[in-house]
Amino acid sequence: MTKQIISTESAPAAIGPYSQAVQTGNLVFLSGQIPLDPATMEVVEGGFEAQADQVFRNLKAVCEAAGGSLDQLVKVNLFLTDLSNFAVVNTLMEQYFTQPYPARAAVGVKELPKGVLFEAEGVLALS
Template sequence: MKKVIHTDNAPKAVGPYSQAVAVGDFLFCSGQISIDPKTNEVFTGDIKTQTEMVMKNVEAVLAANNMNFSNVVKTTIFLTNMADFATVNEIYAKAFTQAPPARSTVAVAALPKGVNVEVEVLAHR
């Protein structure tokens, strides 16, 4: 049975999707971008700040299902510019200091709302 997960501590969905869906011991999280959940404003400035916001949003969605970064088993990072890889990787690594999850990083032509980074995660209890 699937359970829709929602928290006001992460941005509202910008389309017809849920922030996350729990099925059994798995949590399938939609990609997070640099939107401030308090103001719903999109940040498209420097990649460091965007990535910090994204990871904070991911953390909030995980917490809404009583999980944290240690539960994450797979991530996908979407970047509009692979030149940002090192900066994104530096911020991302702070969340996964031990036993990091499997990961893919994909270059894309564009992302929603004009942001430069999006991160989606799959977590397991």
């Protein structure tokens, strides 16, 4: 098995011992993205919707660095500290993704790194 590290300055740098994404074959495994502005490495302001929007922008940047797009994500895992924000996530996903949508899991969690409200990760299948 060979693995290639995917990295881009258009998404936040890793804040621990991990890569933004790892490719093996035609699959790319994207690490969890939190709502950090890649230029400042600070959490974006504006509440849940602003944070979720930044997360999807970060995922998009990593997908593009791998030579793909959000529409090639086959699986997305979402982590929310408050599941009442689930409708906001659905609305944003309709803006960022087109049908057929990826498989998805949504999990309510007690807390996330840096006190953020949302995190997402996924698996990209390249052509």
